[in-house]
Amino acid sequence: MPVPIPRQRAIPAAEGGQAHAAPHHDPGALTLLVIEDDPAGSLSVPALLDSAGNPIRVRTARNLTEAERLLTDDVHCILLDLALTDPNALGGPDADDDELVALRHVLRLAPRHAVLALTANGDAERGAEAVRVGAQDYLFRDELDGRLLSRTVRYAVERKRADAAQRQLAESRLRAQENARLERGLLPTPLLEGSPLRFAARYRPGRSRALLGGDFYDTVRTPDGSVHVMIGDVCGHGPDEAALGVELRIAWRALTFAGLCGDELLSTLQKVLEHERADDEIFATLCTVDIAPDGRRAGLCLAGHPAPLIAREGRLAELLPYEDGGPALGLLPRARWPRRQVELGGRWSLMLYTDGLIEGRVGEGKERLGQEGMVEMVRRQLAAGLRGDELLEAAVNEARELNGGDLTDDVAVLLLDRTPSGG
Known part of the structure; x- marks a missing residue:
């Protein structure tokens, strides 16, 4: 049964200079950060479970400034509403020229996190463009259900980890090849x-x-x-x-x-x-x-x-x-x-x-x-x-x-x- 997203305050993540989840949380559990600014609060996220059946923690941010404070080390995935409008955080009124400016900002802000794009129902073209820009996947706003979102979050996190491991392997091989060429030349x-x-x-x-x-x-x-x-x-x-x-x-x-x-x-x-x-x-x-x-x-x-x-x-x-x-x-x-x-x-x-x-x-x-x-x-x-x-x-x-x-x-x-x- 879908439940409204709880409106968490941004203050706890910054209090005392701490940037970590509360100590009673299971460090092995997944955490999802939802970024959306719907004033009517109509967006609701169903109860989410990871592959072991444990609840996926959900945090919310109304804008990118708040999201940056909530983006702590224990966050694994970000669900971004592409309809987000945050001109102050995005660089001013000219930012409206780019429909994916919010996504680009989040990707720069969180290069090591899995990112999911949330788009209007049926707007597959915009969702596909979000994936081309760097999101792991996209979802339709009106089709959220617990099973689909849970699976998408898990897959996005694993895909991001696999991509990071592959990139590190490729960089390591490149460095090894460069070192080998240098040493052979010496x-x-x-x-x-x-x-x-x-x-x-x-x-x-x-x-x-x-x-x-x-x-x-x-x-x-x-x-x-x-x-x-x-x-x-x-x-x-x-x-x-x-x-x-x-x-x-x-x-x-x-x-x-x-x-x-x-x-x-x-x-x-x-x-x-x-x-x-x-x-x-x-x-x-x-x-x-x-x-x-x-x-x-x-x-x-x-x-x-x-x-x-x-x-x-x-x-x-x-x-x-x-x-x-x-x-x-x-x-x-x-x-x-x-x-x-x-x-x-x-x-x-x-x-x-x-x-x-x-x-x-x-x-x-x-x-x-x-x-x-x-x-x-x-x-x-x-x-x-x-x-x-x-x-x-x-x-x-x-x-x-x-x-x-x-x-x-x-x-x-x-x-x-x-x-x-x-x-």
Whole structure:
């Protein structure tokens, strides 16, 4: 049986600065805010029930100013009479030029609420236009009944929630795509044109759903025919560390093309890090290798970084010997990084890596893979005939499997190969 809409005062919603429903209301129940200004009070709303059979609470407002005060967090749906005339709230007498100006105002006022439009009986065109503007549905004023209105309110609320969830999902996907494009653009493109060396790399950031972590690497060939390769690791795993890694990589490339190497290059990189880091405790490890134009020897510098692995023809893979490396960048203000000359041979594969590869656990205990475990692993994979990209993929995957799941730290692995045809 239809009952007249109770005329609630707007004051309770604003008293004491509170904008919440009375505490005795069930927070899970639906609340409908009706906005209409019929002076005769002829509009009546039937008793409404939600899907569980609980009463739907009804509030009323005579104008948009009052509606704004009653539009508290516990309101789920708004029923707006499109015949509402409220020139003061709608922007003056010119507002009459737009038949849906009240609806547009409510949609701006309550963008997260479901809105139902109430129109004159048979005025389907105006109702359809209200839906196109943004209402969830429309109803005819003279055909209100409890069952129809209850169902329409429930559907409108669920449709609004579904639309909001879909919009958030779409925005999240768009942000993820934009971040992916940005991060891919920040990864290096090796500059090895004219070099006989073959290059391969694998990169897996520790941050969930990220493409770029605190590890960084690069490879370039300078005009004299030398090939320079670098790999590094900024402590930490967040976006700030990733950004600092990109800055260091770009600085390394510029300094290398400017002719710097060894201690002079690393000292300058340390100055870059000191100026760009967000905290004085942030540091970065680094390994640089400059390979002579004939490909048979190289200079090696380590700044707190693990030594590269080399596999020479006819010999087991092993770590390059290096006992006198300098500290990580950013730890000591006047540190030095000696450059050591190493013999590579005629045919070789040189693998540079970050500690994310060797710090994964082995089994369920506390034992870690470590450098020795990594060397044994790579020896087995080389013996199985794996080379290049396949070797790197197998190394990272096996380290992950030994860890019992994803490696928590960033992982970067590079491989440079010199084949007989290149030598």
